[in-house]
Amino acid sequence: xxxxxxxxxxxxxxxxxxxxxxxxxxxxxxxxxxxxxxxxxxxxxxxxxxxxxxxxxxxxxxxxxxxxxxxxxxxxxxxxxxxxxxxxxxxxxxxxxxxxxxxxxxxxxxxxxxxxxxxxxxxxxxxxxxxxxxxxxxxxxxxxxxxxxxxx
Numbered sequence: 001x002x003x004x005x006x007x008x009x010x011x012x013x014x015x016x017x018x019x020x021x022x023x024x025x026x027x028x029x030x031x032x033x034x035x036x037x038x039x040x041x042x043x044x045x046x047x048x049x050x051x052x053x054x055x056x057x058x059x060x061x062x063x064x065x066x067x068x069x070x071x072x073x074x075x076x077x078x079x080x081x082x083x084x085x086x087x088x089x090x091x092x093x094x095x096x097x098x099x100x101x102x103x104x105x106x107x108x109x110x111x112x113x114x115x116x117x118x119x120x121x122x123x124x125x126x127x128x129x130x131x132x133x134x135x136x137x138x139x140x141x142x143x144x145x146x147x148x149x150x151x152x
Contacts, residue, residue: 006152009143015065016139019057024131027053028124035123042100042123043093046130050092054085061142071149080146087141088134095133100126 027049034045058081062069069077103125107118143150 008152012065012143012150013139016061016142017135019060019065020131020135020138022060023053023057026056027131028127031123031127032120036120042126043097046093046096046127047089050085050089054082057085058082061147066147066150069147069150077146081142084138084141084146088137091137092130092134095130096126099129 030049030052031045034040034048035042038045040048058078061081062074062077072080100122103122104118107116107121107125110116110121111118
């Protein structure tokens with residue numbers, strides 16, 4: 001299976017990415033509610049919002065991106081999907097913790113000049129970065145493990 005030359009794999013990646021965009025809105029919405037309404041720490045808010053997005057993404061991927069993936073029971077497939085995503089969450093959380101303070105500082109330096117909230121901008125910039133990184137991990141590992149019953 002060659003991702004670069006296989007048009008079916010590229011189409012699956014685009015669908016997986018579209019599902020990821022939906023998941024991002026679920027993720028970002030819940031993340032921002034957790035942060036602004038409930039004042040939850042960013043790493044905890046990230047875990048909560050990530051879990052909601054994973055559930056949404058699994059359902060869309062199972063029924064739209066990989067509709068031909070039915071040889072595995074849904075319980076096994078969702079278990080595999082969650083394992084991949086939990087590892088993705090670990091990657092995401094580690095990167096988030098590495099970049100969030102520098103982003104707060106960066107946006108803090110711009111706050112007065114541009115009238116922005118450095119926490120909101122820092123949080124959301126960090127979220128965009130970590131989601132982008134984990135997208136590639138999730139796609140390739142899920143394609144080769146969770147959805148390996150889909151013909152090439």
